[in-house]
Amino acid sequence: MDKNFFKMVSQAAFSNPFGEKRVDIDRQIVGADETADWHSMLQPLLTRLEEEIGQLRESGELVIDRDGGEEVRAVGVSILFHIFHRYMDQFDRLIEEQIAAGDESLRAPFAFQCLEDLTGFGFGREDARRYVAMFYQIRRAYYFISTGLVGESPAMKQLRARLWDNIFTHEIAWYESCLWNRMEDFSTLLLGETGTGKGAAAAAIGRSGYIPFNPQAQKFEESFTRAFVAINLSQYPAALIESELFGHRKGAFTGAIEKHEGIFSRCSAYGAIFLDEIGDVSIPIQIKLLQVLQERTFSPVGSHEKLRFNGRVIAATNKSIDELRKAGEFRDDFYYRLCSDIITVPPLRERIRQTPKELEMLAGHLMERICGADLKFPILGKLKEDVGRNYAWPGNVRELEQAIRRVMITGSYSGDASADSPADEGLEQAMVSGSLTAREVVETYCRELYAVYGNYGEVARRTGLDWRTVKKNVSA
Numbered sequence: 112m113d114k115n116f117f118k119m120v121s122q123a124a125f126s127n128p129f130g131e132k133r134v135d136i137d138r139q140i141v142g143a144d145e146t147a148d149w150h151s152m153l154q155p156l157l158t159r160l161e162e163e164i165g166q167l168r169e170s171g172e173l174v175i176d177r178d179g180g181e182e183v184r185a186v187g188v189s190i191l192f193h194i195f196h197r198y199m200d201q202f203d204r205l206i207e208e209q210i211a212a213g214d215e216s217l218r219a220p221f222a223f224q225c226l227e228d229l230t231g232f233g234f235g236r237e238d239a240r241r242y243v244a245m246f247y248q249i250r251r252a253y254y255f256i257s258t259g260l261v262g263e264s265p266a267m268k269q270l271r272a273r274l275w276d277n278i279f280t281h282e283i284a285w286y287e288s289c290l291w292n293r294m295e296d297f298s299t300l301l302l303g304e305t306g307t308g309k310g311a312a313a314a315a316i317g318r319s320g321y322i323p324f325n326p327q328a329q330k331f332e333e334s335f336t337r338a339f340v341a342i343n344l345s346q347y348p349a350a351l352i353e354s355e356l357f358g359h360r361k362g363a364f365t366g367a368i369e370k371h372e373g374i375f376s377r378c379s380a381y382g383a384i385f386l387d388e389i390g391d392v393s394i395p396i397q398i399k400l401l402q403v404l405q406e407r408t409f410s411p412v413g414s415h416e417k418l419r420f421n422g423r424v425i426a427a428t429n430k431s432i433d434e435l436r437k438a439g440e441f442r443d444d445f446y447y448r449l450c451s452d453i454i455t456v457p458p459l460r461e462r463i464r465q466t467p468k469e470l471e472m473l474a475g476h477l478m479e480r481i482c483g484a485d486l487k488f489p490i491l492g493k494l495k496e497d498v499g500r501n502y503a504w505p506g507n508v509r510e511l512e513q514a515i516r517r518v519m520i521t522g523s524y525s526g527d528a529s530a531d532s533p534a535d536e537g538l539e540q541a542m543v544s545g546s547l548t549a550r551e552v553v554e555t556y557c558r559e560l561y562a563v564y565g566n567y568g569e570v571a572r573r574t575g576l577d578w579r580t581v582k583k584n585v586s587a
């Protein structure tokens with residue numbers, strides 16, 4: 112048995128697919144150089160894995176034991192990796208079909224077959240059931256993170272990797288062994304300017320929760336379409352917020368003609384509630400929400416009944432949470448209950464600064480979303496010409512989406528003159544504020560020089576770098 116091979120496959124299986132480490136491990140396993148991408152390496156890796164597993168079987172060395180030593184566990188995880196890839200496309204199809212079907216959980220006979228394959232290899236029935244649920248969860252997380260948050264800038268790549276960790280923790284082995292059904296107390300606070308994608312990030316987390324598989328019914332216990340419920344708290348007058356959150360009984364107050372379900376009742380036990388604009392809620396509502404987070408129960412307005420809430424809570428604000436806390440407008444105890452993880456979603460101008468092509472690729476993606484096809488109208492060129500190269504996009508991705516529509520309708524977009532234009536952090540400022548890594552400093556510097564001199568040779572001469580390194584930095 113090639114122990115090292117199984118060890119590396121098990122490391123690859125447990126690593127974040129949006130992180131750098133995963134690609135490095137795959138390259139090591141298949142002996143590829145640093146230009147090889149993930150897709151080109153996967154097939155050779157799976158072929159080799161199948162051969163190695165076949166040999167183990169033949170020699171009678173194949174042992175599945177969760178409590179076995181490191182080598183036995185590495186073989187177990189490698190087999191999970193092998194079976195996962197056998198069913199990956201079918202899980203992806205189920206995701207698409209479930210989106211189209213809506214809230215009724217679809218039958219998934221292939222998932223039952225997957226469970227049978229696992230038990231056939233020697234995994235216990237309960238473990239196998241959990242792995243099937245995790246396979247589906249992993250594919251959903253991959254799908255919703257990669258389709259909901261596109262972009263190639265380092266900030267965007269980092270965000271996707273952070274969201275993955277938010278769902279599975281940074282050690283998926285811990286998640287797999289004991290956290291998979293205990294994530295409800297892991298709340299998340301999303302920070303970032305308006306329109307940066309906090310809602311999209313929350314939806315990706317919410318739709319990627321663990322949903323158990325029911326072998327008798329051959330389907331997952333619930334449709335993930337029920338797993339994400341969002342509320343924008345700034346939309347409701349103070350008097351109505353409580354009822355929107357927790358619901359009310361008929362006759363609870365003047366005007367409560369009918370019973371009303373709040374969002375805490377509507378959210379599936381396997382999902383997440385998204386409390387958008389959390390910085391806008393009053394102290395009494397913060398106290399009520401804190402109680403739900405602590406006790407996991409809530410009561411509809413006008414009722415003493417205690418209802419249970421099992422989902423996760425994700426909150427977001429575009430305000431400075433530090434300032435709100437200092438001003439006494441945001442309670443510390445509530446903050447500490449919300450902040451198991453704090454994720455900052457980067458502004459669009461920061462992404463464009465890191466990777467100028469970001470605007471082009473995002474605009475292409477949004478145009479496809481708007482028109483349903485890859486339209487070749489010269490909208491981006493027009494946009495860039497109208498707003499100028501250094502436009503700060505104060506409304507971020509949401510503004511870009513509307514700017515594209517505006518160019519389609521009127522033929523031009525001159526930018527949002529009335530917005531408070533956020534200070535564009537230039538290279539110098541970014542270095543002073545310490546917001547750049549050394550690699551980003553070099554990349555940004557090369558890009559800025561390239562923008563001025565327009566050729567790699569001149570940038571290489573000025574920086575003392577090799578022109579190939581310059582090219583790599585400019586197009587990073």
Ligand SMILES: Nc1ncnc2c1ncn2[C@@H]1O[C@H](COP(=O)(O)OP(=O)(O)OP(=O)(O)O)[C@@H](O)[C@H]1O
Nearest residue numbers: 259260261304305306307308309310311429508509
């Ligand atoms: N990286 C991205 N890739 C694709 N679409 C994105 C991305 N970021 C944001 N969007 C899209 O931009 C729009 C605005 O995003 P979203 O509503 O998530 O922003 P937000 O930060 O929650 O804004 P607000 O603070 O105003 O509520 C949505 O249509 C969202 O799908």
